[in-house]
Amino acid sequence: MERTGRPTLAVVGATGAVGTVMLEILSQHADIWGEIRLVASPRSAGRKLAVRGEQVEVSALAEEVFDGVDIAMFDVPDEVAAVWAPIAVAKGAVVVDNSGAFRMDPDVPLVVPEVNAHAARRRPRGIVATPNCTTLSMIVALGALHAEFGLRELVVSSYQAVSGAGRAGVDALRRQLSLVAGTDLGTRPGDVRRAVGDDTGPFPEPVALNVVPWAGSLREDGWSSEEMKVRDESRKILGLPKLPVAVTCVRVPVLTTHSLTVHARFEDEVTVEGAREILATAPGVVLFDNPAAGEFPTPADVTGTDPTWVGRVRRALDDPTALELFVCGDNLRKGSALNTTQIAESLAAETR
């Protein structure tokens, strides 16, 4: 394999839940990279991970790991990205960052290639941000409908998978399920709470046999940070800074794939046929919508796939300008690792 002259990629956060999927995707996609350097916290340094069929040793995050790096994909906590992305840029890399540190910075484009690829070109800080996984799980479908119909309002409710909270979220649900499965717990008062105890992992409440209307941290007036992200990021990506967006984010006992119900109001009257035509041909979207044949997307079908799946397309019965949708997206693929990799790949094409 001749890799000389190709761009060097760094994957920062290579050992995490999203990092693992990044390496999978890099191994599946056309190989456009020279060296792929894996970077993680000092704790993980020295481990070997497979990418492109080769074992690669993980380096500890430090200035020198960015020597010669053209593009760096970051999936690390906000505070780590805030410090280290500018360091990578100073060393000459373009950073594609999957944290929340830069998303709302006016000098950092927030990019979903199917919706606003052009935005990546203006990046005065050398950083391109990729949206929160919940926003990403719906925005490709909404972008396609907006381009045709002109979006005027969104009301969104989420059904978020525990892997949105990383490996700790997956471990928490698995642990809790093994405490309640095979028992008759769950229909009497206090059952689930007693079984799970205080071991709720990264969630404020038990998530097995439960749904938890909270994700992230508390913002003003009772909103959660996750809800504010969906509103702010959707507005920025769609270029609609005043779009009314009402969101409630809820965690559900699903391991992977975020689902959302969407009530979307448009400029003018819409038709289901028109919407279906757009969704059936939009890049990155799968229309899976035939309830008579039992066809609607569920996480069980969507996990491990790249596109945004859309089903249950209906026109609001009392408002001819509004559509109802049920949307699913794998939060670890398009919701984070895939979108980040897509952006990195388009930057690589641009620099050649």
Add this chain to the structure above:
Amino acid sequence: MERTGRPTLAVVGATGAVGTVMLEILSQHADIWGEIRLVASPRSAGRKLAVRGEQVEVSALAEEVFDGVDIAMFDVPDEVAAVWAPIAVAKGAVVVDNSGAFRMDPDVPLVVPEVNAHAARRRPRGIVATPNCTTLSMIVALGALHAEFGLRELVVSSYQAVSGAGRAGVDALRRQLSLVAGTDLGTRPGDVRRAVGDDTGPFPEPVALNVVPWAGSLREDGWSSEEMKVRDESRKILGLPKLPVAVTCVRVPVLTTHSLTVHARFEDEVTVEGAREILATAPGVVLFDNPAAGEFPTPADVTGTDPTWVGRVRRALDDPTALELFVCGDNLRKGSALNTTQIAESLAAETR
């Protein structure tokens, strides 16, 4: 115990998931009844069930079981209620029916005592209907807000427990959970579907580690019967026959308690303080809303309790006339058995 002269109650469908809770509630509430007669399908006849601390034998459904019955509570399939409720009425009983057979009949009141108790008085067919469990899980809270603010529009998404589909739903989730718990299944493509196989019980898709955007049967234009019920029944109970209501119903892997996100738009500007005051004092409602202290309702807290729990009360950031709510109600208690029993009790008080 002196029961002479008190009304006779029949519980039709006494052995089902809802019937079981009816007997529990009858055993907990003040004992106002003379005889309580238990009725079920011939298959269950002869079984003995506990009510008010006594073992009572179950009779097979037949005309003569209604001899001398003053009030009959029905929890049976629609087609059974359609045939047998009029027979019970002809035998002199007032029927409180929890099926969908009569809810939209203009000569049958659809009653939630906290919202429209008065409606039960006009019952030309001798039947009073109790709403679908999904409608019931939110309507007490919405009724209180409507009385003060005047409702203008609803956008609702449900997170429905499997016991809404009866014992078969509970059994299906328990069976599926024991197949996936303790494994590493759930994050790879097709995992859940392969583990669960075709054994999806009363649901069209696996419900363990999944969410399924479907409940009920297919109606026109892609709507599910459950979604139509929430719209039609909410309009009838609130006395707002033209209220715009957009609903998406989704099944989640929770055993008991339906949750809903509600985007409710009112006549005029609303305040969170005003809404909280109403909800804090409304009969049948618990306001549980302090995210800073980790307080918001979840099924794990609500299961086994009577009220409608409301949390996450926020004013829409982009519309001062709209509120966002997260609402939970035990679908087997207020969602069906409790509401039915409350109506039966008020009818008993009326006939004395």
